[in-house]
Each structure stands twice: as structure tokens, then as C-alpha cells.
Amino acid sequence: MIKSFTLGMLLTCGSLILACSAEAALLSSFQFNGKGNWSIDAVGSNSTPVGTISADVPVGSTVEKAFLYSTTFLNNNSFVPTVTFEGTIYSGADWTNLGSFTGFNLTGFRTDVTSQVAALIGGGSNSLFNFTVNSESPNNNIDGEVLAIVYSNPSELERTIAFLDGGTEPAGDTTSVNLAEPLTADQLADPDFEALLSLGIGFGQQSVSNNQFSLVDINGTRLTSAAGGEDDGIQNSDGGLITVGGLGDSSDNPADPFAGPTNPRSDDELYDLTPFLSAGDSQIVIDTENPSNNDNIFFAGINITAVAGVNEQPPTVPEPTSIIGLLTFGLFGLSQAVRKESK
Template sequence: MKKMERKSYVTGACICLVIVLILSAFATPVYAVPSKSNIIGKIPSSLEDTKPSADPNVPGTDMATSKLSTPTRSIDPEITETGLISLSIDGLGTFTSAGTIQVEKPAGATVRSAYMAAADVWGSCGGPLPDGAVKINGNNVNWDSHDPVNANSAWSDVTAIVAPIVDAAPAGIVDLEIIETINLDGSILAVIFDDPNQATENTIVLLFGAQDVAGDTFAIGLAEPIDTSDPNLVLDMSLGISFGYQSSSYYGQHSEVDVNGVRLTSSAGGQDDGSANNGALLTVGGVGDSNANPPDPYANGDSTSPRYDDELYNLIPFVSDGDTNIFVDTINPSNDDNIFFASLFLASTTAVVGEGILLTPTSATNPVGSEHTVTATVQDDLGNPIVDREVTFTIVSGPHDGQTDTDTTDVNGEATFTYTGTLPGTDVIEASFVNSQEVTITSNQVTKEWKVIVGEANLCPDEYRWSAYHVPSYEWDPFPALFRSWTDVHFVNWGPGNAYGVTATITDSPANVGIVDGEVTLGDIPASGSAWSSDFFVLAVDMTYVPLPPPEEGILWMVEYYDADGVYHVIENVPEFCAPS
């Protein structure tokens, strides 16, 4: 988990606190601001004027015009989690101060953590949101951090409120009652589940802050190059936007999003999770939404707006095999929509967003007594490697708990930590560095399982034959200078352990023998068992070579297999014929 501390803003907070104190006297919350019907289409006039004028009949625009702040940085990662996890997101913009946020709970899943982000009506609160501005099932939400840019937005870890409710509920949709005690455009709830239904290690990143309406970027760094053929690959992005209004005939308020320089959408925004009123203008991609991207990435909407774009996107069409970075650019032409939340759900890969640190591999298993190396990659806001930065590695739990070391990043932004496993069990490892804001950033956690190997396979070739899978099995081409053969090999497992998924590759041969295709597959070979290869290897022998190599100079094999615990083994320099060892 990665958490970034933000500067705490207190100027103007008293205004909202007074409102909360007044409201506490009422059983049913009411807003201590002018009736929303009287302020549709404009921001409270107390705000200063530097924004362009807007249509007084259109929500989400500023008739009186208001002060437009410029963010010093884009939305930042607040939370990064990895593991067998899934994500539920929903939002609520309500004109009546009360409503429901839904959580989609997978079967057998439990809440790992839950977070809320909320935004007022483009600064109408006058300062940071007070604790208790939102209630979940009657429980006050107390804010952990604030962002005063565009709207007054706030962030909170609400795990203690949400987990007991959701964990006790059956699988499916769980309704949570939301009460707003001040004038908000809405709130977003993100719930991360430990989910036994997941088949791969996933990464979830939650971001909070404010994208600059004039144009902003955040970068996603990937642990491994993209493989678009991976059937488990998922690259989903959700955006949370306040103070954006769209209708079937009005598309003036939208944000444009490019991914790796290619347009994803020109219609992000609207009130999908609210209604067409200031104080209810909220949308976020999540429960009930599809990750199908807008059909026309350059359209600002159509008669289905605001549902033309539901702010949940599939990024796979925008990446290529081998990519290790994804760049997301946003701009808001109307200068008054607030992108204050984003999430990334990445299956079959691990990632870091913005200035951060990524630790790989995410998991590994090795026998006790061997070495293991983890690599930390450190990047800046734009995804560039950070060079010459000290990284601290720590084993936070497991049989080697407490071991720590430091290394300095190289030209690729990489630092490494190598240690030897002396005890069986599973270590949890993390890395950290100090970022440009003098904040310590912690990586994703990775695991290393150490196992005691009771018995290993002892695999030896003992017989060869002309191939049963290729006709002809040999040829002269041309005679008598070059002899080519297709040959099967037979291996015996003399060891006490079973060998699974056995493959063998010729790694060396006499000087006059060319390896055309040296790899064969043998499958599973039990202890004391044997197997013929299910395919052949191909050699080309130069009969004109002088002098011919001596007869005892044969080929060498590299044999690879997995044992019963799933530990990967490599046996090198196995001779052409060998006996039990």
C-alpha cells in the first residue's frame, strides 16, 4: 500500500464547520446555502472572477465567473495494492442530500480496504471539507487529505466503516446510505477486495487530486513488457469527474483523454451518477458501467449523453506488445470540470503511476539455500527513470523478517537487492525511496517462497533413435559432404523426485555438428520412470571437416523441469549419455 501525505489546508474551513454545527440541530440534513434551484448554472458569487462567462441556464458552468486555480501537479497515486484482488467503484451526486452508493461484492471476497473521495460545488465550501460532510450508514467520514484546486476535494480511508458492513453482507450488490451535510457535487467510494475468484496477481491504483483543466498528464510504468496475447490481461481505467454537465442536446462540458498519444474520448464528464443540477454533477466509471470505449473518440456526445461515455475505459487497444509505459493526457476545453479521481485495475501485470517505485518479480519460489534478487524501478511524474536515487529494501515479514539493504538506482532507474534463503517460509518484501516532495514512497509488496526440496529428479539421456515423427529421418544434402538427421531422445529419471513439464535443449556440440533445432519436449517423468521425446531434434554434420572430432566428444544438454511443489529446476551440461549420479 502506498499513501502520500498532502499539505493540509485550513483557510476557510471555519465556514463549512459553522454550517455543520448548525445542521447538527436538525434530524434531516438541509443545506445552509441558497436553494440549489436559485444557483443552477453558477458558482457562489463570493468566488473571485477570472473564468470565462457561461450560460446561466446550464448547470456546471459559472455565470458570475469564478477564480480558476492551476494545479501544481496532476492527480497522484494515493493507494497501490497488488495480489488476488478486485475493485468495486460507485459514486453519488444527489440533489436531496441523501442517496445510495452501491458496492459490488464478489462471492467469498472480503474487504481489504475502502476509500472515499468527495468534491464540493467548485469551491462553494470556501475551504477544505469538514469532517462529517459525508456520512456512510450514519457514520461520519473524517478526511485524511485535501486538495483545494478547482473544487475543494477530500480523501478518506473509510475501511473501518465499510468493511464490517460489506463483509457481513451476502455476495452481490450491497447498498450503503450516504448523507451529505454540506453542499457537495458528490462522493466516490472505492472498495478493494481480497478475492479468491481472481486467477492472476492484479494491481489496483487509486489516484486523487486535480487534473489541470488546461492540460495534464500522468504516466503508468509496468513491471513487465505488455503481452497483448495474454488472455488474462486487463488494463481498465476509471475517471471520477465533478461539475460537468451534459444532456442529449448539450455537449459543451467534456474532457478529452488521450492514451499514448491516441484519442480515447472527447466526451468524459456529465452526471451519470447524479442529476442535472449543481450539487449533483458527478460521474465515475464503476458499478453498472461497461469498459467499452466511446464508439467515436472525437465525438463530444450524442442523444444518449451523458451516457455516451460512462468514464470506464479499456486501455488495451492503446498499447502494443513490448510497451512498458502508458501515458494518459487530459484536457478540459470548458475550463470548469474537475477530474479529481482515477483508478487503474491491471490484471496479469504490476504497475506504478506517476513518481513512484515498482518492485519485481511479484512472486517467486526457490529452494532453501539459493539466492533471490528483486529489482526496484523508480520513475518520475512523466515515467522517466530517476537516476542515482537511494532505495531501501526491507523484508517486512517471513522467515527472514527484518533484513534490509540499500542500493542506488542506475541509468535505467533500477536498484537491486539479493539475499540467500536459509529458512523455509514466505517472505514479504518492499522497497522505498524519498520523492521530489521529500515524501517517502513505498513500493508494492512482493513475495518470495522458500521451500525445502526433499528429493530432486536426476534426468539422463540413455538412448536415441531415428525420429518416429519425421520422414525422412535422415538425408545427405549433398552427398557425401553434409549429413542431416532428425532424432528422438529417451530420458530416464534416476532421482527420487517426480519431474513435470520436462524439456531438453542441446547447448553444445562437436565442431563439425550444427544445431538446426536443438529443443525437445519430454513431458512428465516420474521418479524411476522414463520417456521418449514427443518431438525431434535436428543436427547437420559437416563430413568434410578436418580433422574430425574424436568419438568421445558428443553433445551436451540443458534440462529444465518443475518439481511437485512447482519449483523450477535447471540441470546444465548433461552429457550425451549419462548414468545415475
């Protein structure tokens, strides 16, 4: 089993990363390669407590990474959020500023809550974990929080999971999933194959007006023209305008990738990329754009049952002959040790 983690990855441009850009706004903050999966959820409101944020982590799991995100508006670097999550206060230097979209001073923040969440979840459960976002300050300028978790579990499939975050570039951002080996027809036909994309978007409102939306293309083909809205907000006004693809969401929408939004649930921001992939593909290029110029895509999650590197070169997959050679060498060493013991 390949199991590796990459923290604070820098974009590396090279022959394997054709779509890499030095100006990309969404940067990789964590990558996992191994047997595991993710849990992503969000909540937002102007109430105190803000609401409940859930996690789905099955029995036999180990929490490898957990990030809490907070998305703000009208924030010209004038404040850092103070958020109380399950009784623990996160403020000031606890947060990493993810950059701002200057149109409405939209700014996302990230804090590492791995230790806290790992202690709360332990070895997992067959039931959902429900956590409380106790408070936010300044509440009226914070649209909500996202809890993004990666866990390892020996019962899971081998996956590459990556969390990316930053300040959106409305004119367009590009993210590259660089596969260690080209996809095969058998791989794509396997019912267990998964290639998922989750987007976290702040300050998007689609219940009152349908003119706030983002576009997403996969390998040059339109995936959606309706990303955004306040799916995870308890209210449909400033202070609760947040959505993320995750728990309780469907990857079956939108039905028409070129249709704009008619309500917040026109698009759940959770996408199955499999229909956009072909045998022989060695890279998945994800392009996002916010033509309405008033939403902040501050988070992206990628989850694929293949070995890959996101915005970086993929991990090396050992050749079968190399694996056989290593096993042979190991068995030879073991036999020599046994001989010595028997003398």
C-alpha cells in the same frame, strides 16, 4: 503471489518514469499488487437522504482499502463537507483536501472509510451491497460522493490497482503506469487480460449543454473527447453533477473517440485500455485535459492484470532462477530439520 500496498505515494521521477511531472495534480493515494479487484460507484443529489451507493465484493474477499470521496463547487476553501454515510458522520479533520480548480472553486475531498466498510461487507456476498449516503452539508454545494473499494480474493487474478486523486489541472495532467515487464503478444491476446481506467469527475453537465467535456489520450492516441457529465447524479443540476466509471457502466463507449458529448451517457468514464496497448510496451501514459475549463477530474482508478507501479517504479518481479533457488534452499532447510527431529 505478490501482495503489497502503498499509501500516500510520492511521485518519484527517474529513468523508469518518463512521464512523471512534479506538477501533476493527480497523486497516488493507494496501490495494491496481488489477487483482488475493485468496486467503484457514486451518487449525488440535493435530496436528503442523498441516495444509494453500491458495492460489488464477492464471497471470499477481504476489504483492503475503502475511500469515500466528496466533490464540491463554489468552495474557495470556505468549507469542509459534512457527509453522513451509513449513519457515520465524516466532517472536519476526517477529510483530506485534494486541492482546488480555481475556475469555479471546485474542490474534492477524501476520507478513509476502510474500517466501516470492512465491517459492513465482512467476507463479501453474491449480491450487491447497497449503502445510504444519509446527508450532505452544505448540500447545495456538494455534487456527490464516490465509494472506491479494493478487495483481495484468492480466486481473483493478479492485478495492480491504484487510486489517484487531486485537484484537476485543466491544461493537462499525466499519469504513468510503469510495468515491471514489457507486455507480450500472448498477454494481450489472453481473454482474461484487463487494463481498465476509471475517472471520477465533478461539476460536469451534459444533459442541458454539451460544451463541458474532458479529453483523454493513451500513449498519445485519443481515447475520448466526451468524458464528464452527471451519469451518477439523481438530478441534472448543481448538487448532482457527478460521474465515475464503475458499477453499471460500459467500457464500450464512446464509439468515436473524437466526438464530443451529446448526452451524459455518451461516455461512462470506464475505459478498456487494451486496444491502445502493444507488445513491447513497458509504460502506459495517460494524459487528461479539460478544454472547457469547468470540470474537476478529482479521481482516477487504474486496474491492470500485470505487475506495475503507478507514478512510481514497479515492484520487483523475482527471476525464475531466483525462485527456484529460494525453493531449493527452503527444501534443504526442511530436510535438515527433519533429520534433526529423527535423531
